[in-house]
Amino acid sequence: MTAASVMSESPAPAQRELPPSMVERMTLILDAFPGRSTRLTLEDVAGVTRLPRSTAHRILDQLVRLNWLEHSSYGYSLGSRALGLGGRDGGHGEIREAAAPLLHSLQIRTGMVVHLAVLDDAEVFYLDKVGGRFALSVPSRVGGRAPAHSTALGKAILAWLEPEQVDSAIGGRISRLTNRTIGDIATLHQELNRIRRRRGLAFERGECFPSISCVAAAIRGPEGPVASISLVGEARTPLEKVAPLVVDAARQASLALFPDLATQRRSRPGSRVPHRAPEQTWSPEAMNRLLEAGQNGDWR
Numbered sequence: 001m002t003a004a005s006v007m008s009e010s011p012a013p014a015q016r017e018l019p020p021s022m023v024e025r026m027t028l029i030l031d032a033f034p035g036r037s038t039r040l041t042l043e044d045v046a047g048v049t050r051l052p053r054s055t056a057h058r059i060l061d062q063l064v065r066l067n068w069l070e071h072s073s074y075g076y077s078l079g080s081r082a083l084g085l086g087g088r089d090g091g092h093g094e095i096r097e098a099a100a101p102l103l104h105s106l107q108i109r110t111g112m113v114v115h116l117a118v119l120d121d122a123e124v125f126y127l128d129k130v131g132g133r134f135a136l137s138v139p140s141r142v143g144g145r146a147p148a149h150s151t152a153l154g155k156a157i158l159a160w161l162e163p164e165q166v167d168s169a170i171g172g173r174i175s176r177l178t179n180r181t182i183g184d185i186a187t188l189h190q191e192l193n194r195i196r197r198r199r200g201l202a203f204e205r206g207e208c209f210p211s212i213s214c215v216a217a218a219i220r221g222p223e224g225p226v227a228s229i230s231l232v233g234e235a236r237t238p239l240e241k242v243a244p245l246v247v248d249a250a251r252q253a254s255l256a257l258f259p260d261l262a263t264q265r266r267s268r269p270g271s272r273v274p275h276r277a278p279e280q281t282w283s284p285e286a287m288n289r290l291l292e293a294g295q296n297g298d299w300r
Helices: 003-009 022-031 042-049 053-065 080-085 092-110 152-158 164-169 185-197 244-255 282-294
Strands: 069-072 077-078 111-122 125-129 145-147 204-207 212-219 222-235
Touching: 003 125, 022 042, 022 053, 022 222, 042 053, 042 077, 053 069, 053 164, 092 111, 092 125, 092 222, 092 244, 111 152, 125 152, 145 152, 152 164, 152 204, 152 212, 152 222, 222 244
Parallel strands: none
Antiparallel strands: 069 077, 111 125, 111 222, 125 145, 204 212, 212 222
C-alpha cells in the first residue's frame, strides 16, 4: 500500500464549527438573565452560555459599559437599557407582580389604601394603588408622581441610600407642599436617620397633602432599595398598630423578588454604607417599643 493510498483512505478531519457572531454571543449572555432579580457570576454566565470564560468576561465588560448589564460584588444583573426594553413599565412589571398579592392582603386586613412606588430622581412614581372606602379621598393615581421628600414612600427608599446619593437625587429640588413638608436637605437627612433607627419605617402626616398620613417601608434587594409599600389614612389615623404589617409586606416582597436573601447574609468589606440593612423582623420587645413610640407621638 502506497503512502498516497493511505492518505486517500484516511478520514478527513471534521470541520471545526465556527464560533457564533458577536451578536449571537451577546444574545446568549442576555438570555441568561430571565428577570431583574437574576444575579449571575462570571462562572455562571460561562456555564449557561458555554462560552469560554475569557470570551464571556470580555463581552460582559462591554455590556456593562453600554448599560445593558450592571456589575457589583454580587455579580451581574440586567441594566437600565435591558430593563427599559422590557416594556413601558420601565422594567417594573416584576416588582408589581411580586407585590400585588401583598398589597391586596394589606388592604383587606386594614381597610386602608395601599401604595406601591419606586424612586425616579427626586420623585416617587406610583406603580400600584389598592383602594378601600378611603380611596377616592387620596389624590394619587397609578402612573402619578409626588416629591420623594414629602412622602413616606420616598423617604423609606431614600433612607437606604448613601447620603451622597440623596444629595444627588434631591439636591436643590426641595420645596414645601404644606407647612409640614421638609424644606431643606439638612432636615431631610435628620429624618432619614430617624427612619433608619426605626428599622426602615417612614411616616408622614400632612407633608404631601394636609389631610393624609402614611406609613411606608422599602422593598430591598442585595444592593439597596428597589421600591416601597405604604398604607394611607386620614391625617389623624393612628398608624403605629399597622406599621409592622407594612414592614412584613415589604420583607415578603423582597424575598419574592430576591429569594437568595433568605439564605445568604453577605457583607461588603470596607463598605461606607452606615445604614446597612438590618433584618426586617420584629421581636415582641421591638413591637412594644414601636407601639410606645407611636402612642407618645415620637415618630419624628
